[in-house]
Amino acid sequence: MPDLPRLSYCAALARRHDPDRYAAALFAPPARRETLFALLAFNHEVAKTAEVVSEPLLGQIRLQWWEEALEALFAGRARGHEVLEALAPAIAAGGLPRAAFARILEARRGDLEPGPPPDLDSLERYCDDSSAALLELELAALGAEDEGARLAARQLGIAWALVGLLRALPFHARLKRLYLPGDHLAAAGVAPEQVFAFAPSEALSGVVMRIAGRAAERLAEAEPAVRRLPRQARAPLLIAAPARRYLRRLAAAGYDPFDPAVAADLPQRAWLMAWALATRRC
Structure with missing residues (x-):
């Protein structure tokens, strides 16, 4: 187990809102952890957009502010925000790909659109542009920027996002948001209104099982x-360990996304990650 750092603003934000990725970042070299925390804090700030605005236009304005703030940061001008100030050194050093930030912002604009993704390919593109792009940034911060690193980020990032969206289904249902593929729902005869009403069914569990199966495939594809x-570059990828545990929970719950065990916290996440690192599972 790595020593716990004295928490900065970004580290505290990451620990509170993104505990799995935060725990993984603790396994990174100490000199690089603050950059990882800053990336996680940035991701949280933009990911929560659809939850904190009352209408899509306000969300677009909020994301436009972040886009312009990043443009200024890449030009050497940091706006007065704790997350931007924490990102400034890594961006100034040229270690973070600008395109990955753009992909994340574009994915979060998609959160403001009504309706579920039309199909699994669309859902995976969203996962790629959000979760995988964040992993790409984390790996770049650790000096891993080659094609192999991008492949690992893509496969594992998509898997992690799929698992996370299944676990967050009740939360999103309360907000009348749905991330299950529309064609899968239609084929199973599941209307979005049923999900928003928290109505479990064998049909809905079947859809969840298929998405969970795809996440498991992506996890397996990422391992090589x-x-x-x-x-020293593997720390962000240690989220694969809790992802596997969450998938087992889903299976044990019969793929009922409303079972409280599915979204429950995982206190032993750090031990799972340490074991995965020691056994070269990640």
Whole structure:
């Protein structure tokens, strides 16, 4: 177990809102952790947009502010915000790909659109542009920027996002948001209104099972690329360990997304990650 750092603003934000990724970041070299915390804090700030605005236009304005703030940051001008100030050194050093930030912002604009993704390919593109792009930034912060690192980020990032969206289904249902593929729902005869009414069914569980199966496939596909990365760059990828545990919980719940065990916290996450690192599972 790595020593717990003295928490900065970004570290505290990450620990509170993104505990799995925060725990993974603790396994990174100490000199690089604050950059990882800053990336996680940035991701939280933009990911919550659809939850904190009362209408899509306000969300677009909020994301436009972040886009312009990043443009200024890449030009060497930091606006007065704790997250931007924390990102400034890594961006100034040229270690973070600008395109990955743009992908994340574009994905969050998609959160403001009504309706579920039309199909699984669309859902995976969203996961790629949000979760995988964040992993790409984290790996770049650790010096892993080659094609192998991008492949590991893509496969594992998509898997992590799929698992997270299934676990967050009740939360999103309260907001009348749905991330299950529309064609899968239609084929199973599940209307969005049923999900918003928290109505479990065998049909809905079947859809969840298929998405969970795809997440498991992505996890398996990521393993070879993850193992080829140097040990010091693997910390962000340790989220694969809790992802596997969450998938087992889903299976034990019969793929009922409304079972409280599915979204329950995972206190032993750090131990799972330490075991995965020691056994080269990640």
